Amino acid sequence: MSILHRWLTPGHPELPVGKVVCVGRNYAAHALELGHAVPQRPILFMKPASAVVPLESPIDWPRAEGCCHFETELTLLIHRPLSHATPTEIRQAVAGLGIGLDLTLRDLQEQLKQAGHPWERAKAFDGAAPLSAFIPAEELSPWEPLQFSLDINGKRRQTGNTALMLFSFEKLLMEISQCFRLEPGDVVMTGTPQGVGPLDSGDALLLTLENRQFKTSVR
């Protein structure tokens, strides 16, 4: 398990791995592919620090629980406390940007949803948040439109652009900081675009964020 977040370039402050606040249905096309309405307020849930693993580590999950879906998401690394934050505080609080997978045990999540139970078993298990090293905000601005994608075994599966988010990074952090105090080392996963699907043993994944590439695979 990671103890400190990793930077893509050296010389940036060390930050402990904190909680991961996740956003559901932040891209309209993804909400629709799962048969949901577009939300009026961000749908928020969390993964604990124990779910975080380096993106490059082989992906695994409790196989007895059924299929595990990939959800490719941009991630924001927070380095200043944020509570009921203003836009200025928000812009100063994002230290870096990365890409990660919001791994989801979809069969189990469907059972839990139908029973009206919380999602943690499906979303917060050990290894459920593979995160790339972070790119410092000075090198890649989180406040400009950003393009990202996922290829599996050489085939494009997901393409995202932050211009298509229902709630911008700024709006998300404003809303999140009303509910949960964000601490240095916390991460926000900002939602997945359409195209989610199950992972298989041996899959080779290539994630891109602008011109950066990150590789991983399924055990």
Ligand code: ZN
């Ligand atoms: Zn997600």
